[in-house]
């Protein structure tokens with residue numbers, strides 16, 4: 001074994017000795033130690049070596065208002081002083097939870113009836129799975145339980161959510177996916193279109209593949225389809241033209257519920273409050289998290305439409321209660337922070353701001369195509385990515401896959417920008433408050449990193 005390079009009796013060695021990190025290669029971690037972040041200011045974070053870094057990923061696609069929004073600190077402090085905790089089981093309620101649910105229903109762009117609160121994206125999508133099953137039981141269709149998600153989709157890590165996630169690393173050593181969860185094709189036009197196939201024809205082919213899967217399984221057994229409007233962790237994959245239009249027609253034909261997972265896209269990321277508006281989606285349920293509270297406190301939500309609510313009501317009557325919920329569902333401090341976040345989006349015109357900076361952002365992203373090993377750039381609004389290839393014309397991936405992405409992200413870090421490698425795709429998802437000047441600073445650094453790397 002290689003001797004550890006982490007110095008003894010340091011924060012780094014204490015980390016290695018005691019902390020099991022999420023999504024971390026622990027064999028490597030023992031050698032390299034952690035990257036310790038100690039402070040934040042606007043779109044910047046500082047680390048324990050004193051570097052000031054642009055957080056080009058808003059943490060994990062979440063700190064929409066950056067790292068020093070005083071109004072959120074004040075909202076949390078105020079609520080902590082009034083009532084730091086109360087639950088919402090068995091008809092108990094709190095004002096922040098009521099206010100937040102009401103506000104969310106006011107801004108959601110498709111008809112929704114109620115909001116259920118949880119603490120993470122995974123809990124929200126897992127709750128959506130249970131809701132699909134509950135709904136079909138309550139309305140007397142107990143066989144309609146299969147859920148279709150997509151290869152490369154990301155819906156979280158709890159057992160059902162990880163099953164819907166369509167990435168091998170989330171399945172292989174965990175004995176997942178569970179039964180009743182199926183995966184259809186990824187809508188990645190650049191990577192997967194047939195030679196000469198037009199974008200709209202590719203979308204038609206994917207909708208047909210979905211329909212074939214439904215037919216093969218038996219439409220009476222398929223309960224729901226879940227999709228992110230733009231796939232995030234699977235590589236920032238923007239839907240091809242007409243894709244969702246055609247997918248939604250198929251779902252309608254077979255009476256299959258549509259769940260839009262807006263955990264990344266919700267709250268302005270695509271230049272509208274919800275990506276369901278951007279891509280004209282008509283979901284029956286929507287999951288949100290992350291930018292709901294600018295990640296200052298953990299909170300997520302599941303919107304359900306009126307038909308699903310009526311089933312919950314009927315089912316509650318039948319068994320005496322709706323048997324689902326978390327100790328922290330609608331946590332008053334998290335809810336107060338989320339409500340203040342939504343107020344800031346309005347007061348500060350955050351969506352308008354995103355619309356004003358998304359063109360320069362997308363233009364600078366597109367410019368990265370000039371690099372020899374950038375095979376594709378893709379994005380929408382303030383989310384984007386570039387995919388690295390060893391041969392641009394043949395779109396040949398680097399071998400081993402993922403090493404180039406890691407190396408480029410590491411180079412970007414040396415140049416003062418935190419980005420995220422997703423295999424050989426490198427993602428951007430900066431705080432929504434990023435200014436045009438900061439966008440240029442970020443891309444100048446990324447271009448310097450790419451120039452140095454190869």
Ligand code: PLP
Nearest residue numbers: 120121122154155156232263264
């Ligand atoms: N859904 C989507 C689309 C996500 O991107 C994520 C996390 O990145 C999740 C669900 C899971 O959220 P969490 O990590 O908060 O459980």
